Amino acid sequence: WRMDETKLKFRLFDDGSFVDSELRFQIDGASANSIRLDGEHLELESIAVDGRKLLNNEYAVDPEGLTIFDVPDSFTLSISTKIHPETNTSLEGLYKSSSLFCTQCEAESFRRMTYYPDRPDVSSIFTTTIEADKSKFPHLLSNGNLVHEDDMPNGRHTATWHDPFRKPCYLFALVAGNLAALEDEFVTCSGRTVRLTIFTEPKYKDRCVWAMDCLKRSMKWDEEVYGREYDLDRFMIVAVDDFNFGAMENKGLNIFNASALLADPDTTTDGAYERIEGIIAHEYFHNWSGNRVTCRDWFQLSLKEGFTVFRDTQFSESTVGATAKRIQTVAGLQAAQFPEDASALAHPVRPDQYTAITNFYTATIYQKGAEVLRMMHTMAGEERWRKSTDLYFDRHDGQAVTIEDFAKAVSDGSGLDLTQFFRWYVQAGTPRITVQESQEDGGMKLEISQRCEPTPNQPHKEPFHIPLAIGLIDAKGQEVLGETGSRNGYDISCKSAMHVENPNQDGTLIVHLKKANDTIEFQGAPKGATFSFLRGFSAPVYVDYPQTVDQLEMLAAHDSDGYTKWNAMRSIYGRFILNRNIDLSRVAELTTCLVEQIQECENGSERKSLLNAMLQPPSVFNVLDANPGADFDDIVANRDELSQFLADELMQIWEELYVQHPAESSYETTREAVNRRATRHAALAYLRRGMGKKHPQSIGNLLRDNFTSADNLTDRLANFMQLLELPSEVQATKQEVIDEFYTRFAHEAFVVNNWFSCQIMCTLPKAIDRVKTLEQHEAFNKTNPNRVRSVYGAFTSNYKNFHELSGTGYRYLAEKIIELDATNSQLSARLATVLTRWNRFGPKRRALMQDALRTIAGTTQSKDLSDVVNRGLNVGVKTS
Structure with a gap:
């Protein structure tokens, strides 16, 4: 069957609202005995087929929907339901946000407004009429074009919207308000x-x-x-x-x-x-990538989300700079998606099973899905990629399709064989690349292998097709590879069973690793040359490549690729954070060189953005996740020691850098201004560390004065966060600024969210006490997701306090998740995911996190939360 036309009328009231629908069905082929419609939390007022009210034995209602028996080949179904948006705290379907009526229908919440085939492959032409009190709700909005407005004699009014393009119901929207x-x-x-x-x-x-x-x-x-x-x-x-x-x-x-x-x-x-x-x-x-061409079913979610994330990332690269955005993207992927891929919640980019689809709006679907598209783009090149996407849109406009359909369009448009590459969509986990470098007579050799650890329901992984971007620089820092395999006077030939290409005719080769193990030789490579491996982060993988500190220093100083420069410096810092396997004085020398380059750099340049990023040591979890079995407490202690050493040893440099990048006379969003603030705040963080021990009140006064004089939130928060980290000797100054901040911005919800989260994310002890105090604050609101995330979400990001070895943080979060689940199951399920990442820790924390999950499991839970908890405890997943 198909449903060509949907007519809706919403009658909005303060105490219960009504939804009248007219659905035009056409049965194709053999006549269906019945029609099944989805519906939840609805009060059925009336139901009729072709104007005739149905008898009780002609339909059946259950908690998940409505079945109509013995339907004709063509008919109009009329249904009236009553709903209660004013008490809908789930924020799914139609609900109230402050004084507004608004909707959220993706993925399966249209069914909370009326009975309907709530699936992405069912599309229809929508005409929507909204009726409401004109004085309270003068604006009545829906999809498409406004075709009619009318005033009613009782102070109410209507607006009718018509969308000429077929769409699934998850793309429906309504807003009413002033x-x-x-x-x-x-x-x-x-x-x-x-x-x-x-x-x-x-x-x-x-x-x-x-x-x-x-x-x-x-x-x-x-x-x-x-x-x-x-x-x-x-x-x-x-x-x-x-x-x-x-x-x-x-x-x-x-x-x-x-x-x-x-x-x-x-x-x-x-x-x-x-x-x-x-x-x-x-x-x-x-x-276009989601609406004009949508998903056949929710297993294909990354078809629209991965593609669109890749597209928005390309756009951002054109505005903030390709290197800066790439580093930001990779850091986000490694912070969110890599841990997900290693956890009990690991799943493929295209899942093959789910219990609650709302739990699959994940970093894997979005971010890893985008990286899979980026690899295709790398292999195809810009011209063939555009040809492929044009073909995809032309071929499937107005259709609900699959990831296979997209892959076929790319294959047809580019000539690429994506058969093995498709494993990126069906196999979960992050591949780990191991590289062994050796000197050969007259050249250099790389032995490259890949493996991927077991994930839930996938104990064995077949080799992935991985495009590896590789460069080579000589002892002078010059690019060695080029258009014909050589550059700067070197005559180099590549020998490998792998497919090797140079699509951009520059110093970067794309090497296609398809087997578990393979090799590539560079005949004529100069002695002492350094490989630049995984340029641009050409594939979402871990890399185990034991390069020397000298080689990393060469890359950080001279590599032409921004990502590998950044990653080299991050690796140098990481050597100490992981196992103290580098002398701190050498780290200080390298950091000094970085600062000197920053001082010489134009504020508006992309190079300044890169150097600012290179100044930041890797996070605790970046080091922990990349090195399974590493000790969490050691990493925390080593990172603190590194930061404190750099603060103390380079105090004069930080002072100079801070003074050289003063606050602007007025706020601007230019790249020059953004870079200047980033540099100033990096220097300020080290100054706070260095002066905080010796002269806490002096630096406290500086931070307070900076806070008070700031004309923008970026500067204000940078100083506020550093002030909060100072010891108790400065408590009076800290409290003065805390009170001033709230008093000034009490009516600014976004600022108050930051005010909450900064206090809770402060790494000083007793964060849980701050959480308990702040959740009693007049501004805390458990029904607002942004405010909840600013408190409980911020607490889970406070790695020193949340993961305190007593387990109090885990137990407290479990209590709050249970409370929240009664009003907003999506929010509770999201917060619970942090407890499922127990496998990154040692035995004691693992047990405590699992105990917290069991505490939640022992209560009555929503489907969303139950799904996360059960998978987190490896209970299993029901096939949907």
Whole structure:
């Protein structure tokens, strides 16, 4: 059967609302005996087929849906339901956010409004009428184009919206409220004028300017890079305070968590400005990669999300710089997805089973899925990639398709054989590459092997097809490989059974590793040359390559690839953090060289961004996750010792760097200003460490004065966070600033979220006491996901306190998860995932984290939370 037309009418009231639907069904082929519709938490008011009210024995209602028996070949089904958005704390379906009505339907929440075939492969033409009190809800919004408005005699009014493009119901949206609008327009590549509107609470209207600029640049970029033109007459975005996700790509009416949309210097950090830019691009790009071509089923979720993340990352690379964005992307992947791939929640990019689909909106689906696309792009090259994506969109426009369909379009468009490569979609886990380097007569040789550890339900892994980007530099720091295999006077030939190519005709070779073990020889390579391995992070893998400190220093100083420069310096710091296998005085010398380069560098350059990134030692978990079996407490202690040594030993350098990068007279979002602030804050962090022991009140006064005089949140938070880390001798100054901060920004939700999280993430002892105090604060609200994450989510990120060996942090989080599950199961399930990563720790912490999971398992849980807990305890997964 198919369902060509959906007509909806929402009648919104303060105490219960009504949804009337008319669904036009056409039975194709043999007549079906019955039709099954999904539905949850609904009160059925009436049901009729072709205008005739059904008798009780002609349909059956159960907690998960509605079955209609003996349906004709063609019919119109009319259903009226009553729902209660005013008490809906799950934030799924139709709910209230402050004074607004709004919806969130992906993945399976449309069924919370009316009975419907709630599947992504069922698409229909939607016409939606909304009726509400005009004085309370003057703006009534839905998908598509506004076709009719009408005032009613009782103070109510209606608006009717028609979307001419078929869509699945997960892309439906509705918003009703008293909103302010920022208007603009965009002229498409074919000359059509599109009306752009961003709606928000009236007090936030001026904070939409950055978002509007980002939207227009995204639309232009998608036309130029992917040939994708917008298709409706209007594009609308609405900001809401209460939202489980960052944003949602509903056709023509995107709904955003306000924290991912609104921006001004007083309430938005540099990082948040970039995040807003990326999220706006992501949701807009979904209009083609997700809406025009959508998923056949939710197992194919990465078809739209992985592709769109890759596209928004490409866009961000064009705005903030390719190297800076690549480093940021890799750091995020290694912090979120690599641990997921090593945990009890590991799953393939295309899962083959699930219990609760909401738990599969994961780093694997999004971030690893994007990396799989990036590898395809690397292998195809820009021209063939564009040909492939054009073919995909042309071939499948208006369809619900699979990841195989995408892979076939890429294969057909590029000529690539992706048969073995497809294992990236069906095998979970992070491959680990081992490299052995040896000097051969007249050259150098690399022996490369791959392995992937067992993951749930996948005890054995077949070899992946891994594109490895490799360069080679000589003792002078010059590139050795080139267009014909040689460069700078060297005559080098490559010998390998692996396929080797130079797609960009530069110093980087792409070596295709397909077997468990293989070799490549470089005849004519100069003695003492250094390999630059995995340039650009060409594949999402761990690399075990025992390069010497001299080689790492050469890469950090001279490599032409920004990622490998950054990773080399990070590896040098990591040598000490892992096992103290490097002299600290040498680390100080290298850091001094870095600072000198930063001082000489133009603030607005991409090189400055890179050098700022290279100044940061790897995180505790970056070192721990890359080295299974390492001791958590040793890593924490070693990292602290490294940071303290650099602070003490290089105090004069940090003072100079800080003074050379003063605060700006007024805030700007330029790359020059962002880099200047990043450098100043890095120096400030080391100054706080160095002076905090010897002159805590002196540095405390500086941080307080900086905080008070700052004209932007980026500077304000940088000084606030460092001040909180000072010892108890400075408590009076700390409390003064804590109180001043809250008093000034008490009515700014985004700033208050930061105020909560900074105090809780402070690494000084007794963070759990700060959590307990702050959750009693007047501003704490357990029903707002952003506020909950700013407290409990921040606590889980405080690695010293949350993972304290007594287990009090784990037990307390378990208690809070149980409480939250009663009102917002998606939020509770997300918070529980941190407890499933017990396998990165030693026996005692493992046992304590598993005990916390068992505590949760012993209570009545939602399906979302039960799924995470059961998989976290290796109970297993039901096939869906």
